[in-house]
Amino acid sequence: MRIGLLGTGPWAQMVHAPALGGHEGVEFAGVWGRRADTAKELADLHGTRPYDAVDALLAEVDAVAVALPPDVQAPLAERAARAGCHLLLDKPLAVSVERGRAVVEAAQESGVASVVFLTTRFQPEADAWIAEQADRGGWFTARAEWLGAVFTTDSPFGASPWRREKGALWDVGPHALSVLLPVLGDVRRVAAAASGPGDTAHLVLDHLGGASSTLTLSLTAPPAAAGATVELRGEAGVTSLPEAADGALSAYGRAVDALLSAARTGRPHPCDAAFGQRVSEILAAAEALLVG
CATH class of the missing domain: 3.30.360.10 (Dihydrodipicolinate Reductase; domain 2)
Structure with missing residues (x-):
């Protein structure tokens, strides 16, 4: 599976990129970020290709790993799903129930697999x-x-x-x-x-x-x-x-394994986008009480 990384922040640098670069089951195919210079630095560090345009990356990979703020992740995840890319997402899926629902619908309609990286669930x-x-x-x-x-x-x-x-x-x-x-x-x-x-x-x-x-x-x-x-x-x-017994890097590798399995078998993972969406719905209800 060719997998591209969306995002270049601390989490991408500390966990996503090293895990993808070191995983034998995937090809770390490229990096896109909102800052082209940082994307190039991260890509060069891991021997892969930087992309200036996100659609160019989506056209050349089988899956995307997302390390972006939730309000940026959700629309890009929907876009990636509609381009036929499997999704390895970060939490929260979205901070808007409507945006999260759009990701779930896009994944279901396109038939792509999805996994939300909730660290504890992969330890x-x-x-x-x-x-x-x-x-x-x-x-x-x-x-x-x-x-x-x-x-x-x-x-x-x-x-x-x-x-x-x-x-x-x-x-x-x-x-x-x-x-x-x-x-x-x-x-x-x-x-x-x-x-x-x-x-x-x-x-x-x-x-x-x-x-x-x-x-x-x-x-x-x-x-x-x-x-x-x-x-x-x-x-x-x-x-x-x-x-x-281990940290986020090993857990992320298991999340990659989970995405590979879900894509191969067609069986949804328990921590798929639909689960991530349900979590967002509960948090939105709690937030409404906190600010109400």
């Missing part, structure tokens, strides 16, 4: 734990805390305009939901939402499976307090999401 320990708890059932409630220090350190992501505007709800909220939804079921309603320090958001969710969950999401946590925790309580007792 073996976490993925196995999620599947085990989903099979076990009988959960009464869950607590998820996803606390980042992006805005309280010198993180390369701290200056991101979309993160500054949308905050933790849209940045780390998808990670928390990607763990909770397959275990507790879809969200029937966002029962409550409240703001905390900085960009912190507190949510209470009512799930179709009968359980409730609480989420605390932040990018402004003190560095010493940062980290992710998911705890389930139910008939089987108490269990917590295990720590991952």
Whole structure:
């Protein structure tokens, strides 16, 4: 599979490009970015071709990996799908429900495969734990805390305009939901939402499976307090999401594998664009309560 990269920011440089360049199952066929000079630098670093025009790249690849802000990702992903390219997308799929829906419809109508890279879902320990708890059932409630220090350190992501505007709800909220939804079921309603320090958001969710969950999401946590925790309580007792043994680079390689499998078999991946769209719908409902 020939795969092109859309985007040249820190995430593309740290994860996407190295993972694509080092993956034996794909040909890293090119890079397009909103800044041509940065696209050339990244392409040269990984021995591939820079593209000045996104449509030229779409015409010459089988798939695209997207490392762009969600408001840029969504229209380009729709364009890529309609050009017949499989989609390896970042989270959130979109911060507009309508734009996300357009991506899903384009992928379905074109028959292309899609995978949204939600890091935890592509880490073996976490993925196995999620599947085990989903099979076990009988959960009464869950607590998820996803606390980042992006805005309280010198993180390369701290200056991101979309993160500054949308905050933790849209940045780390998808990670928390990607763990909770397959275990507790879809969200029937966002029962409550409240703001905390900085960009912190507190949510209470009512799930179709009968359980409730609480989420605390932040990018402004003190560095010493940062980290992710998911705890389930139910008939089987108490269990917590295990720590991952590897990082985002290895997880992204598994996401590439998942796209290859979905494209080859025609079977949708659990983290496809439709799942990403559902996550965006839940976050949009929470955002409406937060700003209402």
